[in-house]
Amino acid sequence: MSDTVKYLLEEQQLPRFWYNINADLPTPLDPVLHPGTQQPITPDELGVIFPRAVIEQEVSTEREIEIPEPVRDILRQWRPSPLYRARRLEQALKTPAKIFYKYEGVSPAGSHKANTAIAQAFYNKAEGVKRITTETGAGQWGSSLALAGSFFGLEILVYMVKVSFNQKPYRRAFMETFGAQCIASPSDTTESGRAILAEHPDSTGSLGIAISEAVELAAQRDDTKYALGSVLNHVLLHQTVIGLEAQKQMEMADAYPDMVIGCTGGGSNFAGIAFPYLGDQLRGGREVECIAVEPLACPTLTKGLFAYDFGDTAHLTPLCKMYTLGSTFVPPGFHAGGLRYHGMAPQISHLAKLGYIQPRAYNQLECFQAGIQFAKSEGIIPAPEATHAVRAAIHEAEKCRESGQAKTILFNLSGHGNFDMQAYTDYLGDKLKDLEYAENEVAMALSGLPSIG
């Protein structure tokens, strides 16, 4: 048995193409609808808030989409990212399973989100956009877009969910260091924000509200567009560099995963690692179990409905067919801020509905416990979001210990937790609780789903 724990690719092995799973879906996605007319939305209508190249990717069914050279040039700074074999964790768990993880915390912003931020900033710049608005939950997406904006000379305006704005002052400082402007949401700078504040002056905010604020501003000015850090097809596409690299690295390790695991907020890092494998399976290749892990306090895939819904609270965004808890649902303020979204990527929702993706939910305490066990074995402190993937990987490895099966587990470690030490402080100080989502609030939010057709 070799002792290798780290699988690295050469710089020139950075993928040249993203993988588009639309080419291999067993049945096509349902169309995205205009929020007013409820008819399939046109590229011109989407063009108000997104650059043209991104809209083309959104609807493309081409299997391989070329990564522009200037994007590869920047990605090369931290990509290909390392793949590790978690040998010390395996030993600590006394499991016959092989555990591998792809580590996305090596990006300058500390998570996978930089992969799409760079691409989106590039396309906006190429089309003459001056300013990009966006929302951020825990701050990772805002940080990534701030970084990308400074590389491409774009103004970045970030609406940060208020609970995280207050919990994470260093994330704000990070964004401001790169020249971005960061505003706590709900704010009084937009109609949508003012409407929420009038009704709930103490609102701690949600991603749905912050998206409304950012979209509202982008729709007002020609030189301003909006960027989303997850959920949409083009974002998931940009993240497939993770899985494409992992496939080569697993080959170097002479291994093929029996299961691929990722945490799911809007679904982009999970799609990034899982879609290249799932694509192979859909084209007749080997089967992989794809496990999407979410928090029990925001259980979109496990407790939501598969229906058309808005992406935001003020109902300014197009309607997507997806698993949703209802666009007005505000999840409790647990620490994995990046997993507090009411909806799920349409591509993931579709594949989950068809049975190709197995969703699963855990409580936050067991996730932090798994995160600490991982840190003690592997030396990396996972982002609170990523602890959900760790929890599932450990759970599967423990099942292997019981059954004696030596399965191969691959999971995505979507980011490091070095900015999230307050969350770990709270956990270690016994101040964290398992938060239940309020079933009646979900029921109420779901009863407000738009009726389509």
Ligand SMILES: *Cc1c(COP(=O)(O)O)cnc(C)c1O
């Ligand atoms: C944003 C974020 C997530 C959740 O977003 P996805 O689009 O589901 O990947 C998970 N992990 C980290 C570290 C994040 O920053």
